[in-house]
Amino acid sequence: MEQQFSSAQLGMWAFLLTEIMFFGGMFGAYTVYRSMYPGAFQSTTHYMNVTLGMANTLVLIASSLTMALAVRSAQVDNQKMLRIMIVLTLFFGFVFLGIKGYEYHEKWVEHLIPGPHFEYNVPNYAHQAQILFFLYFAMTGTHALHMVIGAGLLTYLLIKSYKGSFSSHYYTPVEIIGLYWHFVDIVWIFLFPLLYLIGAHLHA
Amino acid sequence: MSTAIETPRSTETLNYLNTKYGWKSWLFTTDHKRIAILYLISISFFFLLGGIFAMLVRLELATPAGDLFNSDTYNKLFTMHGIVMIFFFLIPSIPATLGNFLIPMMIGAKDLAFPRINLLSWYIYIVAGLIAVGTMAYGGVDTGWTFYPPFSSTYSRTYVVAAAIAVFVSGFSSILTGLNFIVTIHKMRAPGMTFDRLPLFVWAHYATSLIQLLGTPVVAITIALLGLERIFHVGIFDPAIGGDPILFQHLFWFYSHPAVYIMILPGMGVINEIVACFSRKRPFGYPFIAGSSIGIAVLGFLVWGHHMFVTGQSMYASLVFSLLSMAVAVPSAIKVFNWTATMYKGSIRFETPMLYAFGFIGLFTIGGLTGLFLATLATNVHLTDTYFVVAHFHYVMVGGMVLGYLGGLHFWWPKITGRMYPEFWGKLSALIVFVGFNFTFFPQFLAGYAGMPRRYHAYAPEYQVFNVMSTAGASVLGIGFTLPLIYLIWSLFYGPKAPANPWGAKGLEWETSSPPPTYNFDTPPVMNEEAYNYSGDDTGVHVG
């Protein structure tokens, strides 16, 4: 059992390494283009909804806390608290996705989806800004997809916990799904300043 | 000796093959040995498919005129040859079959750390393979296996997205295999099986798995972005909006150069085992061979720019990439020297696996050294996109990995199937493969050096002599690859029963019966001696 736990943990860490490289490709592309087109990229921050982005950041940090508390509850065998914390984490996850969906809708209304209908009112940057928005949707979209998968995993945990599968002797899935959840949160912690904040003050 | 208590066995004892019957017992198995067999069958299919594409390419090139296929069909043929051979044969070849079968046995474990994930990775591979085959059946793809934009994103009129999805999906199979191996090697080793006693085959797979874990996700996301770009007609590689197609090449080769080492390191691992066994000696310089595997894996991530010397990347970048590419020659050469030194004063036996090992060492050396020509900036400019490059990587991929794969398959065939293959036919086909291989690919060095470009279905008549030789050689090579298919299958039914350790080899996998029981060992093994203790108990000499 001990070996199973440490194997599962190492497996999850290895998987997260893969995930870092997965997102790393996009962060790399972002870095390249940001240095190629600093002006165009800076101009896009004007179209990002910093308030909602900030709200989402807080929501995710809160969800990380409840996730950590869920693991703790499993460790000390507090079944009721475990369920409450999983439900809270799920709740925060859905709040995040809801806000994100609203932001996407805003972009749609403002014609900021890359493609034939893309409109940008800074004429010099009309082309290059599309690259940023492509990256914005690719990165936040991939992140949101990870959130959806995370929500699925949390639901699985919830069902399992109602069946009484977890105890202070066995909480491997709670722990490793927790690792995954924290990782997805951390990705957002990097996405938020890169996409929303850098240079935003210049438009005040 | 390592202590696995040998129980006398009758010939019909239970083993992993006969404990359960029926297709369900195979398709829902979590036994790493059965999954290895599933992989073996699937990759053999793709090897055959990729081989057929190769034969068609060689047929077209027998004459200078583009007479057999039109240029579009030809483009599809070499593209599908590349995609099938790289993503569906070479990358899974040794790791997913021999690695899957042997790693748990070599470290004295019952199975991999995550048996169900192991099965999942096979299913992912099959889904990817079906998508690939479907793509080809519907008309294929013509971008070359490298999917360079803007041709792939904008101009190609073939099924690029479907092919990209196939490659994307197959990547996850590879990642899961690598992840499983890493955790297994860390967590499942038998008592006494310390890292400095690990078989070098396992070290090679550890290095391979690191690449799979760190490189594959990058190409996955790159290909995903390319697919999005093609579907929505806008994206980050699109020059029309200021995007940079060269960025795709950077991201692509960041994985695909290390992927070359996914396709050679496991082969090197096999050669370590074979050379030690058939020279009756402990591998010379064990720590250096193990370390050079890791060295190759790490350096491999720092050399991708050598594919882009003529793209207009910064000259300083090219210089650094050139230097680092040459640095890879150091750990590679360490391996070659160590294999040679292992054989020195060994009592060498010339059975089939050893013949393949000889072939590997010679051909890999040529493949590696011609890599230095290509890593040198000045010669690279002349040789880029010529047949010299084609010859170079086939010397490494076929002369190296495929020979390593065949050698390993013969070496462990008795363990895997419990049957001996016919030695005469084994030796004969190893010889045919070696001759056919050189016949096929050596002329390509000459053609490329003389300036023949790759990826055209027609060429200037002065290159015909090289191409006729190459096509003739390919037919010989084809026979060499077909023979093992026939006699290995024959041996399943008519081959003599194999003893537990037909080669007198060292290693835990030889201490259990052939074929092994479902949980590999009747009693959990303990490793209480150095790896490769070929010096025997009589002398007590332990080198290293």
Ligand SMILES: [Cu+2]
């Ligand atoms: Cu390379």
